[in-house]
Amino acid sequence: MELDELKSNWENSNNRPANQNSLTAKMIDQMIQTKYDAKLNKIRYPEIGGGLVCAIAIVFIACNFNQLDTAVTRSTGAIAILLLILLPILSFLSLSKLNFESAVSESHVQVLQQFAIDRLRFQRYQKMNVTLCYLLMVAIIILLPKFFYGKDLVINKAFWTFAFSFGYIFLLVFSRLMSRYYGRSLNQAEELIREIKETTANS
Amino acid sequence: MEKKDTFIxxxxxxxxxxxxxxxxxxDSKDDRDDLVQDIIYNLWKSFDTFQQRSSFSTWMYRVAMNVAILHLKQRKRKVPAVPIDLGALNFAETGFDGNEEKLQVLRKLMNDLNLFDKGILMLYLEDKSHTEIAEIxxxxxxxxxxxxxxxxxxxxQQVNNQNQKTAWN
Structure with missing residues (x-):
C-alpha cells in the first residue's frame, strides 16, 4: 500500500460527525466546566494509599524495634525503615510530569521530546522501585517471624537454605520479566528522542 | 461572554x-470521547495564547495533537471522564464504508510507526501542505x-513484510 493509496482511504473514511455542528454550545460549555472540576478533584489516590501503608509499616517497625535483639535483625529493621521511606518518595518522583497547561501550546516536536524523556525517567524509577521492593520483601521475611513469634530465623540453617534458593529463583524469573517488559518501551522512547534530535539538528 | 461565544x-x-x-x-470509543473532552478543555484553557500568527485550525491541530500525546501518558491514571453522552452527537464509528479490511491494514500500519512519524502522517492524510505540517x-x-x-x-517495508508472512502461511 502506497502513501497516496493510504491517503485516499483516509479521505474516504467515515470517521467524521454525521451532522455538522453536532457539538452544541451547551455541550461545549458543559465539557469545559466539568473537566475543570474533574481536574480539581484529581488526587493521586494510589500514591497516597501506598504512602500510608509505608507510614504504618514504619511506625510498626519503630514501635517493635526493641524486639530486634541481634545486630543482623536490628540492621535489617533499619534497612526496612529506610526502604519504606524511599519507596513512596520514588513513586511520587516518577509521576512528576511536565506542566500540562503550558505544554499544550508548544510545538508538537517539543512535547514529543519531553514525552519520551519523561517516559524514560518513569521506566528508570519503576525499575529502581521494583528492585527496592524486592529488598524490602527479603527484609520483611527476616523481620516478621521475630515480630509475631519472637523467633530469630537468622540462626536457622534450614531457613537460610530455603530463603536463598527461593530468593535466587524468584529474582532470576522476576528480573527476566522486568527486562522483557521495560526493554521494548525503553528502546522506543530512546529511538524517538534520537530521531527528533536528528531531525531538529538538520533544521 | 463574548470570548466564550467566539470560542464555541x-x-x-x-x-x-x-x-x-x-x-x-x-483505539476505543470511551477513550476517544474522553480525549475529545480533554482537547476542548485545553483549547479553552489556552485560547488566550492563540496569537493569530497562524490560522486557527493550525493552532488547533497543534494543541489537539499535544493533548493527545499527554493523554497517552495519563491514560492509565485518568480521573473518570465527564458523563457527557457523546453518542448523542451521532458521530459515526471510525471505519471505512464497507471496507473493514482496509481499516485494519491502515490501523496496523499506523500503529507500527513512532509518535513523531504518526503525527506527520496524520497531517499528510489530512491533506496539509508541507508548510502547514512544518508549522504544526x-x-x-x-x-x-x-x-x-x-x-x-x-x-x-511493512507491507512487504506482511506480504512475505502471508506467503509463508
Whole structure:
C-alpha cells in the first residue's frame, strides 16, 4: 500500500460527525466546566494509599524495634525503615510530569521530546522501585517471624537454605520479566528522542 | 461572554478536526470521547495564547495533537471522564464504508510507526501542505519532505513484510 493509496482511504473514511455542528454550545460549555472540576478533584489516590501503608509499616517497625535483639535483625529493621521511606518518595518522583497547561501550546516536536524523556525517567524509577521492593520483601521475611513469634530465623540453617534458593529463583524469573517488559518501551522512547534530535539538528 | 461565544463558534466550525485527531490517537470509543473532552478543555484553557500568527485550525491541530500525546501518558491514571453522552452527537464509528479490511491494514500500519512519524502522517492524510505540517510539528519544511519519504519507505517495508508472512502461511 502506497502513501497516496493510504491517503485516499483516509479521505474516504467515515470517521467524521454525521451532522455538522453536532457539538452544541451547551455541550461545549458543559465539557469545559466539568473537566475543570474533574481536574480539581484529581488526587493521586494510589500514591497516597501506598504512602500510608509505608507510614504504618514504619511506625510498626519503630514501635517493635526493641524486639530486634541481634545486630543482623536490628540492621535489617533499619534497612526496612529506610526502604519504606524511599519507596513512596520514588513513586511520587516518577509521576512528576511536565506542566500540562503550558505544554499544550508548544510545538508538537517539543512535547514529543519531553514525552519520551519523561517516559524514560518513569521506566528508570519503576525499575529502581521494583528492585527496592524486592529488598524490602527479603527484609520483611527476616523481620516478621521475630515480630509475631519472637523467633530469630537468622540462626536457622534450614531457613537460610530455603530463603536463598527461593530468593535466587524468584529474582532470576522476576528480573527476566522486568527486562522483557521495560526493554521494548525503553528502546522506543530512546529511538524517538534520537530521531527528533536528528531531525531538529538538520533544521 | 463574548470570548466564550467566539470560542464555541470556532469549535463548532472545526469540530471535525478534533474528532479526527481523537480517533487517530485512540483505539476505543470511551477513550476517544474522553480525549475529545480533554482537547476542548485545553483549547479553552489556552485560547488566550492563540496569537493569530497562524490560522486557527493550525493552532488547533497543534494543541489537539499535544493533548493527545499527554493523554497517552495519563491514560492509565485518568480521573473518570465527564458523563457527557457523546453518542448523542451521532458521530459515526471510525471505519471505512464497507471496507473493514482496509481499516485494519491502515490501523496496523499506523500503529507500527513512532509518535513523531504518526503525527506527520496524520497531517499528510489530512491533506496539509508541507508548510502547514512544518508549522504544526515545529520542524523545517525540507525536513517534512524528508520525513514523509522515510515514512513511505517504512510503510513499504511493512507491507512487504506482511506480504512475505502471508506467503509463508
Amino acid at each position: 463558534k470556532a469549535i463548532q466550525e472545526n469540530e471535525r478536526l478534533i474528532f479526527k485527531v481523537a480517533s487517530f490517537y485512540t 510539528i515545529g520542524i523545517s519544511k525540507s525536513n517534512v519532505g524528508t520525513k514523509l519519504s522515510r515514512i513511505k519507505q517504512k510503510l513499504r
